[in-house]
Amino acid sequence: MDKMPNTIEPENVHILVADDEPAIRDILSQVLGKDEGYTVDTACDGTEAIDKIHKDYYDIVFVDLRMPGADGIEVVQELKRHSPDSEAVIITAYGTISIAVEAVRAGAYDFLTKPFHIEEVKLIAQKIIQMKSLKQENVYLRERIKEYSRRPSIIGKSEAMQEVFHLINSVANTDATVLIKGESGTGKELVAKEIHYNSRRANKPLVIVNCAAIPEELLESELFGHVKGAFTGATSSRVGKFEYAHGGTIFLDEIGDMSPRLQAKILRIIEEREFEPVGSVKTIKVDVRILAATNKDLELALQRGEFREDLFYRLNVVPIQLPPLRERTDDIPYLIRHFISIYNKKVGGAVEGFTPRAIELLQKYQWPGNVRELEHLVEQMIIIHQKGMIDVEHLPPRYRTIESIQQFELEALRLGHTINLNQVMNTIELNLIQSALKRAGGVKSKAAELLGLKRTTLIEKMRKYNIEAH
Ligand SMILES: Nc1ncnc2c1ncn2[C@@H]1O[C@H](COP(=O)(O)OP(=O)(O)OP(=O)(O)O)[C@@H](O)[C@H]1O
Ligand SMILES: [Mg+2]
Incomplete structure (x- = not known):
């Protein structure tokens, strides 16, 4: 609309x-x-x-x-x-x-x-x-x-995020191609939306294409459209995403997964803003702004010859690098507050906040899933606990350290408060397994030996805690 x-x-x-x-x-x-x-x-x-x-x-x-x-x-x-x-x-x-x-x-x-x-x-x-x-x-x-208010807001008090906001503001109103880089869950899509909605194209479509999710044969017709009879199964012609995005913005997500042939076609669009639908000789001209994102190391893909150099330089006009969450732990309390207000409403909870101790612990965690993982944690805590403050003891074992048991459960027992022994045991088990795996360089039989376990038992436990060996 x-x-x-x-x-x-x-x-x-x-x-x-x-x-x-x-x-x-x-x-x-x-x-x-x-x-x-x-x-x-x-x-x-x-x-x-x-x-x-x-x-x-x-x-x-x-x-x-x-x-x-x-x-x-x-x-x-x-x-x-x-x-x-x-x-x-x-x-x-x-x-x-x-x-x-x-x-x-x-x-x-x-x-x-x-x-x-x-x-x-x-x-x-x-x-x-x-x-x-x-x-x-x-x-x-x-x-x-309503559409406007659906726009999510980006939280970020840390210096690294302030720099990202500054970049967003300076490129939003231009037509510059932007390459958004960052680990999974760092907010790349959010940044793409922010750029679009702050640009003069905000009233025109923002078309999102996940290049990794669509098989290569389909991706081409998805992007450029096709004419009737262009290939088996093309029973009618179809307008591609680029044409659909005319006047607006196209966001090519996971561009690092695009095949070399499509990379060449994309290069031409960036350079000339024109293309031909699959099976057609008619050239279509479009006015689109291109945003792209990847969680891959494109420089490495360049060296390996998996990504075209010319395309990389065309995309990389304005690079925006999103820092992983573990490098901006100042943002954690603000993100928690933000997600609490969202998920309290969504799931009808009344959680008031996370205690300073819980936040401190979360600031030491590695966050492989970045902000998305934090968002899911907050949602999970609200669903399980419904109200009150979320404290260290409420956090799932993967967010806890063995030291925190001393700080928290031992202290609780000293004061005569109840604890959850099973949770504590899980925390210890999980932490020891992770340490052993690390020491064994991810080799499971070696880690099992270090732990005095059978390999199969270790694998069972890893499954229980959802641990992957690296
Ligand atoms: N700075 C932030 N403030 C508020 N919410 C955020 C922030 N960063 C990420 N999120 C939320 O975290 C989730 C993941 O963000 P997003 O989908 O933009 O990440 P991504 O980098 O595109 O991840 P992937 O590489 O896995 O596609 C979304 O629900 C998003 O709203
Ligand atoms: Mg994404």
């Missing part, structure tokens, strides 16, 4: 005229239909009017107050009940205030007193259409506001 709705075309305005006098039906059909260009239908009594209202949608219904079958007020009531968006205009020979009040109370928009002037009829119809188009615009704007 990126196009402001146009004003309603006259032929798309459907009007019903319900009057038992043929002369009134004729004159209204003439004025509203032939002169104004609206689509007009007629009914010769109240019963027929109600019947038609049930079968079709009418934007406006002109209805005579006194008719055989159902009278005008009943028709209006039925219209508003069945189709609340429709508007009614009562036609009456008795232009009294009491009739007007009764009509409006029944839900009519206005009333016309016989004999009326044709200009009056036109004016009423125009007023109603204008009001409806304003309503539509209002709905559209509300949707846009």
Whole structure:
């Protein structure tokens, strides 16, 4: 939804005229239909009017107050009940205030007193259409506001993130190609969105393509589109993502996984902003801003000949490097607060926060999954504990250290507080297994030996704690 709705075309305005006098039906059909260009239908009594209202949608219904079958007020009531968006205009020979009040109370928009002037009829119809188009615009704007508020905010107080924000601000309003780098879960997609929504293209589409998730044969037609019959299975032609992103931004996620052949095609788009759909000789020109992201080391891929050098330099015009979470631990308390407010609302929890001790512990953790992992941890804690403060003892074993047991559980016992022995044992087991694996360089049989376990037992335990040997 990126196009402001146009004003309603006259032929798309459907009007019903319900009057038992043929002369009134004729004159209204003439004025509203032939002169104004609206689509007009007629009914010769109240019963027929109600019947038609049930079968079709009418934007406006002109209805005579006194008719055989159902009278005008009943028709209006039925219209508003069945189709609340429709508007009614009562036609009456008795232009009294009491009739007007009764009509409006029944839900009519206005009333016309016989004999009326044709200009009056036109004016009423125009007023109603204008009001409806304003309503539509209002709905559209509300949707846009909702879309805008769906934009996630990026949290980052650390110096490293402040630098990222500075870069985002300086490139957002240009058309420069940006390459966003960083480990998995560091917020690359979030940065791409931030750039798009702060650019002059914000009202145009942001098209996201995950180059790693789509098989190579499909990726080409996904990006560039194809014509009917271009390959087996291409039963109809299809518009590609680049064309769809026209005027807006395309975000090529995981670009490091793109095949050399597609890399060449992408290079041409970047240089010339044009391409041909699969199976077509017609060149399509597009106006798109290109953002790309990768968690791979592209410089290394260059050296290995897996990534085109020319493409790399075209993409790398403005590189934005997102630091891993373990290098910006100052952000952890702010991110926790941010995710608590999101997930309390989402899952109906009332968690107040994490204790300083829990935060301190989390700041020592390595965060292989970066911010995404922290987000999932907060969500999990809210689901499990629902309310109160999250303390060290609540954290899953992988976030805990053996030292923390001394600091926390031993201290708790000394003060006569309860602890969870099973959790403590898990923490010790997990930590010792990790240390052994590290010492054994990831060789499981060696680690098992260090731990005095059978290899199969170690593997079982690794599975239990979701540990991978590195
Ligand atoms: N600085 C941040 N502030 C708030 N939320 C963040 C931040 N960084 C990441 N997130 C959240 O963490 C999750 C992962 O972020 P995102 O998808 O942008 O990471 P990514 O770098 O694209 O990861 P991947 O390489 O796995 O695709 C998202 O839910 C995102 O909203
Ligand atoms: Mg991503």
